[in-house]
Amino acid sequence: MARMTVNDRPVEFLLDGDTPLLWALRDAANLTGTKYGCGVGDCGACMVHVDGEVLRSCLVTIAEAEGRVVTTIEGLSADRTHPVQQAMVAEQAIQCGFCTPGIVMAAAALLKSNSAPSEGEIKAAIRNLCRCGVQPRLVRAIERAGRVARRVETISAAPAPGISSRDAKSSVPAFGNSNDKDQSR
Ligand code: FES
Numbered sequence: 001m002a003r004m005t006v007n008d009r010p011v012e013f014l015l016d017g018d019t020p021l022l023w024a025l026r027d028a029a030n031l032t033g034t035k036y037g038c039g040v041g042d043c044g045a046c047m048v049h050v051d052g053e054v055l056r057s058c059l060v061t062i063a064e065a066e067g068r069v070v071t072t073i074e075g076l077s078a079d080r081t082h083p084v085q086q087a088m089v090a091e092q093a094i095q096c097g098f099c100t101p102g103i104v105m106a107a108a109a110l111l112k113s114n115s116a117p118s119e120g121e122i123k124a125a126i127r128n129l130c131r132c133g134v135q136p137r138l139v140r141a142i143e144r145a146g147r148v149a150r151r152v153e154t155i156s157a158a159p160a161p162g163i164s165s166r167d168a169k170s171s172v173p174a175f176g177n178s179n180d181k182d183q184s185r
């Protein structure tokens with residue numbers, strides 16, 4: 001069992017403390033935007049923010065995340081208009097999209113500490129693997145996201161998909177939430 005804040009909501013996972021945060025988010029909280037790629041810390045598909053720091057959720061247990069603030073791709077922006085999300089779409093830096101959530105979380109963390117990163121800084125910070133080969137477009141997208149973050153450029157937001165944030169989570173036995181008293185436990 002572990003309690004933490006996930007996407008601004010207090011949650012209690014009724015799971016063994018050794019459970020990787022990745023599985024708690026995906027299987028218990030139904031936050032499937034966080035992807036399972038390698039499970040051993042190599043690919044970055046599972047990246048989330050924990051207390052504002054970008055971490056590979058496959059390498060963090062829920063016991064280690066106890067009491068911490070976790071943000072997944074679903075919680076990065078309420079309306080999918082984070083500058084990195086906008087720029088990734090505008091620069092067509094997405095192919096199959098499997099690696100995209102992890103890359104967006106890594107890039108968002110980078111821009112938070114450095115809104116005008118150089119090409120070298122971007123390549124050093126974004127080590128995520130992409131089997132579709134979007135890396136050449138990533139530098140352009142992240143530089144552009146930085147300009148949006150610095151308010152020197154605007155991008156029209158991409159149309160939101162027809163899935164509400166609320167629908168991204170469903171009631172499952174392993175997920176307890178003090179805000180949802182009617183949830184199965
Ligand atoms: S699934 Fe976590 S780094 Fe690959």
Ligand code: FES
Pocket residue numbers: 094095096097098099100129130131132133134
């Ligand atoms: S876009 Fe397909 S793995 Fe990166």
